[in-house]
Amino acid sequence: MNLLAIETSTEACSVALVHGQEVIARSELAPRRHAELALPMADALLAEAGLGRHALDAIAVGRGPGAFTGVRLGVALAQGMALALDVPVVPVSSLAALALEAPEDEAAVLAVIDARMGEIYAACYRREGNGGLVALDEERVCAPEALVVPQAEAWNVVGSGWTTYADVLRGHLTGELRQAEGDRYPQARRVAELAVREFEAGRAVPPEHALPVYLRDKVALTLAEQGRPAP
Incomplete structure (x- = not known):
């Protein structure tokens, strides 16, 4: 099978490609640069494997938990690519991917x-x-x-x-x-490992059903909680 995996839930931005029995990956510690790096990484991997996007059977994504912006970005990229290619998404826990490290x-x-x-x-x-x-x-x-x-x-x-x-x-x-x-982060290579199992078990989902997992709703401390006066 051919599966592309994206993981952007932490400081590490990574993309991996399962191509038959081979897994190739790109990863970079790049806080706040995930949006500019993820798609070029994906294109580079596809080019290395000699595959076009339409050869993909599924898109996998680290669905969180992690940084709100990173989790949203990864899921949005996976959904967008999957919708365009008419393939399912395999959401994978970013904590589970981290555990494989x-x-x-x-x-x-x-x-x-x-x-x-x-x-x-x-x-x-x-x-x-x-x-x-x-x-x-x-x-x-x-x-x-x-x-x-x-x-x-x-x-x-x-x-x-x-x-x-x-x-x-x-x-x-x-x-x-x-x-x-402490210097380990969830990696797309690990997301891909888990996603292949999920895909083969029939647990891929339509793109619109691939949802981020945040575990909490609050994204920042208030000024009072930070001990700072209101403006």
């Missing part, structure tokens, strides 16, 4: 993204032997101090939430911390 072992994985405003996006997973993921709890947004994780003998942690809140999060883990990498 953890080491491939039996330890539980905490995927955690800095949500700003003193909060984190978090979810826990366990890797399956066939390369898939099993969710151990629900995705949520919460203060790092309020995080509760399932029981596990060992943990790997990935994501920017660790960079910001390592001291707090370490105290909430229920077992040995094996590895923690």
